[in-house]
Amino acid sequence: MTVRRSSPLLAAPPAAPAKRWCCHAFAILAALLLVPITAAVALFVRFSADEPVSYPDIERHFMYGSTGGERNSGFPYWIWQVLPKVCAQYLPGEGYASLGMIYERGRTLPVGVSMRRNLGLDRVFLNCAACHSGTVRDTPESEPQLYLGMPAHQLNLMAFENFFFSCAADAKFSADTLIPEIDAQAGKLGLLDRYLVYPVAIGLMRERLLMLRERFKWTLPQPAWGPGRVDTFNSSKALFNFPSDRLSPAERIGTTDFPSIWEQGKRKMRDNGQPMQLHWDGNNTKTEERNKNAAFGTGTTPPTIDLVAIGRIEEWLLDAAPPKYPYPIDERLAARGAPVYAEYCADCHGASGQDFHGARVGHVTPLADIGTDRHRLDSFTPELAQNLGSVYAGYPWRFTGFRKTFGYANLPLDGLWLRGPYLHNGSVPTVRDLLEPVANRPKSFCRGYDVIDRQKLGFVSDVCAEGARQYFRFDTSFEGNGNAGHEGKAYGTDLPADEKAALVEFLKTF
């Protein structure tokens, strides 16, 4: 026993030099490791960061805040910035503004594009505001006024998608072309960025865009959406990767106007105590599901969506009121319009722009009664409704609310003056035109021009070019663009002209 206790003592003297040697070695090793460890920490800090640019102000957050879409779909900021130059031939004009994106003075990103530090880069992608913000001018000479929550009637989303798809397929979409351009715009890139981060990012972005191009090839034979429109539920089929070439002809076009998104709280309750049926065909009554479904359009996926950020917007939209009509209203004329509205419109569209009560508000009117273009309705198939029940599986907020319907929903008319063109597919340029029988409605007109038409209520639709900018000619004879329906005595198209004028005046108060 003593032997055992003494043995460490005996061993002690030779141990000392070993320990000193060991310390030196350790010091040297530590010194040697310092550089890689520092580098590793720096790399970790850089590449593990997941930080959106945040905006305490809710309106700023709506305009520029993240929905989480950049994590999966985000474009590196500098690539986003140089693409309009590199692929200029795929844009209708100068920069993203030519696609109808709105730039506030002094900002390098348009409204509706958010930025997040993710995977070591600032990445940008669309948010809700891209499709739900618009501009209005009083006259061609006026400054455009930005309104949040209105339909982005000027944004050409199809052209936006095709710009990226075409650019990604172009040989110029390579590090060799993009990096010198980034150098020119951003200043010289560092070694790591130049030789590793950007080449990898460019490769990944190209691969992803080409995959999306394949999944969105069904848009190619569609009539051009034009500004202010999107095919929501064929996009949904693309998420499920339904083979588009096997879709039945009846369901291949579902292009509709972007909606306004104010006053969501009031939409949670219709007269019978149930929530209103949302979407143009009323296929869901749950605002949260409607919102998450729309958020797929901002590049989110179930694992990457930023629910806190979207929650802020959801809460804001509950009570967000539409901007008031800022021009003079002829009060006496409007007062004469009120009873006409009450008699013909209120039952389906609500007592007023603020009061959504009405027996049929938020209900679906069968297609045979409303008679509007059926493509959007048919694009939402029972099979799609069934599949949507599996979306967000494994999360407590799995979709449970999608139902196939057989008509179009009766919508409240809050902020109607900002919601032209009208009908679900945007086939009638102004409210006044909508009060005409189909035969008298414009067969074709121009969309995307943002000068207000105070007389007819809507946007001026007979201006098809302004300077270098061309607007989009909407042809109602194309498939999915039909301007029929919402017609007849019950819909006010038989009213005498003076009553129609009074009704339009009254609708300006909405």
Next chain:
Amino acid sequence: MQAAKETELEIDPLAPPKHRWLWLALTLVIAAGAALAFIGWYRFFREEAQPAWVTATPEMRFKYGSIGAERDAGIPYWIFYVLPRIFPEKLPGPGGYASLGVAWEQGQELPIGFTKKTIGFPRVANTCAACHTASYRSRADENPTYVVAGPGHTLNLEAFFRYLIDCAKDPRFTPDVLLTEIALVTELDWLDKLAYRFLIIPMTKKRLLEREAQFAWIYRKDFPDWGRGRDDAMNLTKYFMIKASMDDSFGPTDMPSLWNLNKYQPEKGHVMNFAGDSHDARSVIIDSALGVLGAAPHDRQDFLAQVAWLHDYLGKLPAPKYPFPIDADRAAAGKTVFDAHCAGCHQSDRTGTRLPLAEIGTDRSRLDSWNKGAAIEANRVVRAMGIARKGLVEETLDGYVIQFLDGIWLRAPYLHNGSVPTLRDLLEPPARRPVEFLRGYDVYDQEKVGFVTEGPEAERVGTRYDTQQRGNGNGGHLYGTDLSGADKAALVEYLKTL
């Protein structure tokens, strides 16, 4: 030895134990082993009960409650989830699993008859309800009504079987491809990712491929497709339960309705299945459920309890009432016709017993797909599982069972092989029955009593049934074919009331 003992005795009890590090290491290894074993058990074998809503009502339990098939026949949930996104071209149409004609209630995560249950990891398997839920609509612009225990006349079961195998055979069925798609829909933790990459995906692929040999006959070019609403039931039993080698028989039949099983009373000589192949309802439920499980039950007691519940539920479940208007006067007139021409078989002591083929004259392929030897062997296999039941009839069978007609309105198409689309067509002589028609569309034909068999929507979802193809003959059952038009119309009206 002695020395060692002395050394031991010399040890100071206060001294640290000898080989302390060894003990420490051993403890750590054991602890790590135990932790690993626990993780392994937790991630691969722990069984979680389904959520409460699944068993909230008997109907919900029938539709979504597990019967224990997840363990052997189950497909890992996330693989099942992404397959239609990766291999959409292998499905009958666009629409994911919906294109198979499954009864999928809108808003539900999975179709009726598809269960989600966690055994280590979430898995999907089937229940009786997958094939035994009927769907109908009064018109095209209406959502379907699903009737549990009704015939799954819209389901393309063969396409589902083929789909899973075809996916597994595809070179893109790899961990890389599947995990990339899974990452778009959920977030697996790193252990799950590893498990999916190295175990779950390769094992699933292997298991699905193993099925291919047993499913060889559904790929035969000389056999027509089953089409919607049918399965080659006895061949499924032969190739899966008793692992018989492939013969040349082919006998697809309609999915039957399962309601009101208590009407079958073995003591009165009633037999079950189209040819009277089985002695009683319990045997049929056991044999069908074993088919869904794909293996001997893991927990026999639990399995037999499931069977007992199903027997009780389906035994008492009433047939659904005809949901559309009925002309009472005409139906009353029809009852007279029925009593004179039909009741002798369909509402008598003969009901539920076998009628010789020579007499009924319908297509014989179904009879040829089964035999006495197979019955003996199948009974032996089930006995070997420790399951006692009256079982399959160990005889050579020569006819088809005279059907009870409860809920007959929802059991279209008619005859055992579903070769006649409507009741009204069945009252025509074979030469005047439709030669080709579409099956699997669920808009109801109130005039002819059955489902609509033509039109663009029927074209879109239906499968074409050709009575000239093998097993599809629409001959026989000539009863009532020479009645007057008025009598036939009255009879059809009366049949709606059953």
